[in-house]
Amino acid sequence: MSQQVQGVIAPGKNEPVRIETIVIPDPGPGEAVVKIQACGVCHTDLHYKQGGINDEFPFLLGHEAAGVVESVGEGVTDVAPGDFVVLNWRAVCGQCRACLRGRPWYCFDTHNAKQKMTLLDGTELSPALGIGAFAEKTLVAAGQCTKVDPEVSPAVAGLLGCGVMAGIGAAINTGQVGRGDSVAVIGCGGVGDAAIAGARLAGAAKIIAVDIDDRKLETAKTMGATHTVNSRSTDPIEAIRSLTDGNGADVVIEAVGRPETYQQAFYARDLAGTVVLVGVPTPEMQLELPLIDVFGRGGSLKSSWYGDCLPSRDFPMLIDLHQQGRIDLGAFVTETIGLGDVEQAFARMHDGDVLRSVVVF
Numbered sequence: 174m175s176q177q178v179q180g181v182i183a184p185g186k187n188e189p190v191r192i193e194t195i196v197i198p199d200p201g202p203g204e205a206v207v208k209i210q211a212c213g214v215c216h217t218d219l220h221y222k223q224g225g226i227n228d229e230f231p232f233l234l235g236h237e238a239a240g241v242v243e244s245v246g247e248g249v250t251d252v253a254p255g256d257f258v259v260l261n262w263r264a265v266c267g268q269c270r271a272c273l274r275g276r277p278w279y280c281f282d283t284h285n286a287k288q289k290m291t292l293l294d295g296t297e298l299s300p301a302l303g304i305g306a307f308a309e310k311t312l313v314a315a316g317q318c319t320k321v322d323p324e325v326s327p328a329v330a331g332l333l334g335c336g337v338m339a340g341i342g343a344a345i346n347t348g349q350v351g352r353g354d355s356v357a358v359i360g361c362g363g364v365g366d367a368a369i370a371g372a373r374l375a376g377a378a379k380i381i382a383v384d385i386d387d388r389k390l391e392t393a394k395t396m397g398a399t400h401t402v403n404s405r406s407t408d409p410i411e412a413i414r415s416l417t418d419g420n421g422a423d424v425v426i427e428a429v430g431r432p433e434t435y436q437q438a439f440y441a442r443d444l445a446g447t448v449v450l451v452g453v454p455t456p457e458m459q460l461e462l463p464l465i466d467v468f469g470r471g472g473s474l475k476s477s478w479y480g481d482c483l484p485s486r487d488f489p490m491l492i493d494l495h496q497q498g499r500i501d502l503g504a505f506v507t508e509t510i511g512l513g514d515v516e517q518a519f520a521r522m523h524d525g526d527v528l529r530s531v532v533v534f
C-alpha cells in the first residue's frame with residue numbers, strides 16, 4: 174500500500190523547484206509517516222537545489238518541520254499516531270562508537286527511512302537531510318520524530334528541526350558559551366541569529382553581530398546582539414578586536430560557510446578562543462591559513478553539525494524555555510507561505526528579505 178501527496182522537488186541542478194505528486198509507502202519496520210503541519214525554508218534547501226550538497230537529484234526538499242504522526246511501522250514504540258513531533262536529522266543509533274562512548278550528539282550512523290519515496294513514474298527521491306518535508310506527508314525513521322508539547326505552534330516548533338537548533342547549539346553546545354563571554358557571530362540569517370539568541374541565553378556579556386546587510390543587523394539586535402558591524406563597510410576583524418579591548422572575542426561563530434568569513438572568524442578570536450563553523454561550505458571551497466597562526470593562537474577550531482544537538486534532550490528543553498518567555502523562537506518566523514511559494518522564498522532568502530519563510534499546510 175502507498176499514498177499520494179503533493180510535495181516540492183528540485184528536479185536538477187539550478188532548475189526551478191516544482192510541485193509534484195509524491196508516492197509515500199506505508200511505514201515499514203522502524204518507520205513513521207508524518208502529516209506535516211509546517212516546514213521552514215533553510216539555506217541548506219537552496220544548497221541542495223544548487224547542487225552544492227551532492228548530485229542525487231531529484232531531491233524532495235524541506236527539512237525544518239513539525240507535524241503529527243499518522244502511522245507507524247512494526248516495532249515502533251517511542252511515538253504513536255497522533256503525537257505532535259518535530260522532525261530531526263539526528264536519529265541516533267545507540268550502537269556506533271560515538272553513541273557507545275556516551276556522545277550520541279556525534280552519532281556516526283543516524284537513521285533515515287529505509288524505503289524510498291518516489292515520483293509517480295517510480296523515480297526515487299532523495300529527501301533533503303533524510304526528511305523531505307515540503308510535502309503534505311513524509312516517510313521518516315521513527316527516531317527522527319521528537320515529541321514536544323503540542324501547545325506550541327507548528328511553524329515555531331518546526332524551526333528547531335534545523336537552522337534554529339543549529340544556531341543555538343553552535344553557541345551553547347559546540348562553542349560552550351558561558352556567562353560573561355564575548356561572542357561574535359558572522360552572518361546573521363536564521364542560523365546566525367539563533368546563535369545570537371543562544372549566546373544571550375547562555376549569559377554572554379557581549380554579542381557582536383556581523384553581516385553585510387544592515388537589515389540583518391537590525392534584526393540581530395532584537396535577538397540579543399549588543400553591537401553590530403557591517404563588514405561591507407568596516408573591517409570585521411578590527412571592529413571585533415576593538416570592541417573587545419583589542420583582544421578578539423572568546424567565541425566566534427561563522428554562520429555563512431565561506432573561506433573569507435572563516436578567516437575573519439579565525440583572526441577575530443582571542444588567543445585560546447574558539448571558532449565554530451556552522452555555515453556549510455560547498456565542496457570546491459579551499460581555506461589557506463598560515464599554520465604558525467593555527468598553532469600560535471591556540472584554542473579550538475570546531476565545526477558544528479546541527480549544533481551538536483541531541484534532539485530528545487534539546488528540542489523539548491528549548492520549547493519549554495520558549496514557553497517561559499526565555500527565548501523567543503517565534504521571532505524567527507518572518508512569514509508563512511504556501512507549498513507553491515518555495516521558489517519565491519529562495520529568492521527572498523537570497524535577497525536577504527527574510528529570516529525564515531515557513532510553509533504551512
Ligand SMILES: NC(=O)c1ccc[n+]([C@@H]2O[C@H](COP(=O)([O-])OP(=O)(O)OC[C@H]3O[C@@H](n4cnc5c(N)ncnc54)[C@H](O)[C@@H]3O)[C@@H](O)[C@H]2O)c1
Pocket residue numbers: 215216217220335336339359360361362363364365383384385386389404428429430431434450451452453454477478479480522523525527528
Ligand atoms: N551546520 C549546520 O548544521 C547547519 C544547519 C542549517 C544551516 N546551516 C548553514 O548555515 C548557513 C546560514 O544559513 P541561514 O539559513 O541562516 O542562511 P541565510 O541566507 O538566512 O543567512 C546568511 C546570512 O549571511 C549573510 N552573509 C552573506 N555573505 C556574508 C559575508 N561575506 N559576510 C557576512 N555576512 C554574510 C547574509 O547577509 C545573511 O544574513 C548556510 O550555509 C546553511 O547551509 C548549517
Ligand SMILES: [Zn+2]
Pocket residue numbers: 265266267268269270271272273277279280281282283
Ligand atoms: Zn550512533
Ligand SMILES: [Zn+2]
Pocket residue numbers: 215216217218236237335336
Ligand atoms: Zn536546514
